[in-house]
Each structure stands twice: as C-alpha cells, then as structure tokens.
Amino acid sequence: MNIQVLKNIFQRNDNAARENRELLDSTGVTCINLLGGAGAGKTALLEAVIPTLTDSLRVAVLEGDLATTKDAARIDALGVPVVQLLTDGGCHLTATLVQQGLQRLPLDQVDLLFIENVGNPICPANFDLGEHLRISVLSVTEGDDKPAKYPLLFKDVPLIVLTKCDLQPLTDFDFDTVTRDLRRISPEADILQTQARKGIGIDSLSTWLRTRKLRGSPYPVGGRQHEG
Numbered sequence: 708m709n710i711q712v713l714k715n716i717f718q719r720n721d722n723a724a725r726e727n728r729e730l731l732d733s734t735g736v737t738c739i740n741l742l743g744g745a746g747a748g749k750t751a752l753l754e755a756v757i758p759t760l761t762d763s764l765r766v767a768v769l770e771g772d773l774a775t776t777k778d779a780a781r782i783d784a785l786g787v788p789v790v791q792l793l794t795d796g797g798c799h800l801t802a803t804l805v806q807q808g809l810q811r812l813p814l815d816q817v818d819l820l821f822i823e824n825v826g827n828p829i830c831p832a833n834f835d836l837g838e839h840l841r842i843s844v845l846s847v848t849e850g851d852d853k854p855a856k857y858p859l860l861f862k863d864v865p866l867i868v869l870t871k872c873d874l875q876p877l878t879d880f881d882f883d884t885v886t887r888d889l890r891r892i893s894p895e896a897d898i899l900q901t902q903a904r905k906g907i908g909i910d911s912l913s914t915w916l917r918t919r920k921l922r923g924s925p926y927p928v929g930g931r932q933h934e935g
C-alpha cells in the first residue's frame with residue numbers, strides 16, 4: 708500500500724514535470740535546477756553569476772525554501788524576476804509547485820531560468836521539475852566525504868560547482884578525493900572551483916553557462932536571435 712502511494716506521487720510529479728518542460732520549450736526558456744545541501748552556497752553563487760549574464764541573457768529565478776523569502780529578497784536585489792516557492796516544511800521542490808511558479812513569471816521575456824532547490828542533499832535529486840539540466844553544488848565546509856555519501860546528488864549532472872574554496876585550509880577537505888569520487892559518479896561532468904564572495908571561478912561558470920549546448924541546439928549566446 709505504501710509503495711502504491713509513492714508510485715502515485717512520482718507519477719503525478721512526472722506528469723507536471725513534462726508539462727513544465729513543454730511550456731519552457733514553447734517559450735524558449737532554458738531551465739537549470741540547482742541542487743545542493745543547506746549552506747552549500749547556491750544563493751551566493753546565483754548572486755555572483757547572474758550579474759555576469761544579464762548583459763545578453765534575460766534571467767529569472769524560482770527560489771525554493773521551506774520558509775521565509777530571504778533568498779528571494781537577495782535575488783530581487785539583482786533586479787531579475789524572482790518567485791519564492793515555499794514548501795511549507797517539505798524537503799524538496801515538486802514539479803507541481805514549480806508549475807505554479809512558472810505561471811507567475813514573464814516567460815516570454817526570459818532566456819534562462821534558474822530553479823534553486825530546497826537545501827537538501829537527498830530527495831530533491833529524485834524529483835524531475837521539468838528542467839533541462841541540473842547543476843550540483845558542494846561547499847568545502849560540507850566535507851569531502853559527501854559525494855561518496857550522497858552520490859545521487861551528483862549523478863548525471865553536466866556540471867558540479869565546488870564553493871567556498873578559500874575556506875579549504877580551515878578544513879580537511881581534499882580536492883583529490885572529491886575529484887576522484889565525482890569522476891566515479893559522473894565521469895562526464897565538468898568540475899569548477901569557486902569562491903563566490905570574491906568572484907573567483909565565476910567567469911568560468913559564466914562562460915560554461917553561455918556556451919553550454921542543449922538538446923543539440925546552441926545556447927542563446929548573445930540573447931535571442933529573433934528579437935528586433
């Protein structure tokens with residue numbers, strides 16, 4: 708009986724995810740689901756990279772949290788459209804909640820949509836939101852054992868961003884261990900080292916986002932070609 712209930716939840720989520728993807732495709736929006744534990748530095752990464760993109764890409768954000776609009780306020784300060792999605796205690800975003808968020812965004816005026824998932828290294832990875840790709844975030848303060856302990860978080864992602872790398876000397880974090888474990892989990896993934904507060908590695912992330920090819924078609928470098 709429990710198994711049947713879980714199946715229904717995933718089925719309903721997958722249906723909403725498919726609808727989200729169709730809506731995003733029809734409006735020309737590329738959508739990235741940002742995954743990582745609480746305190747990994749997902750919001751700080753968005754704060755650092757979004758200003759490097761907005762000269763030529765129209766960016767929007769869906770912010771997932773259990774409570775408060777703290778992260779949405781930080782994104783709002785960048786001057787890009789943002790909607791705070793509150794799970795009311797739930798530990799992951801669902802495609803249904805994202806669907807409601809999409810209805811509040813001016814999608815015809817968006818090229819790139821980030822969804823910042825709830826800070827949680829476990830179940831967000833199980834829920835397709837309708838995104839086109841995922842980026843996983845790991846801070847050195849979380850520890851170098853996390854890829855091995857939470858492999859699903861890093862599986863089948865094209866990019867893994869290591870954050871707070873300046874704090875490494877204060878920790879036991881070993882880049883070689885993490886790189887080896889990440890290579891085992893996601894052999895094709897790019898791995899970037901960043902330090903968002905000082906802007907280190909942010910140019911590389913910006914370039915990665917601009918040049919990433921999706922579904923065989925070029926990423927909208929330089930904004931939409933059909934405008935004007």
Ligand code: MG
Nearest residue numbers: 749750778823
């Ligand atoms: Mg956040």
Ligand code: ZN
Nearest residue numbers: 798799830831
């Ligand atoms: Zn959950």
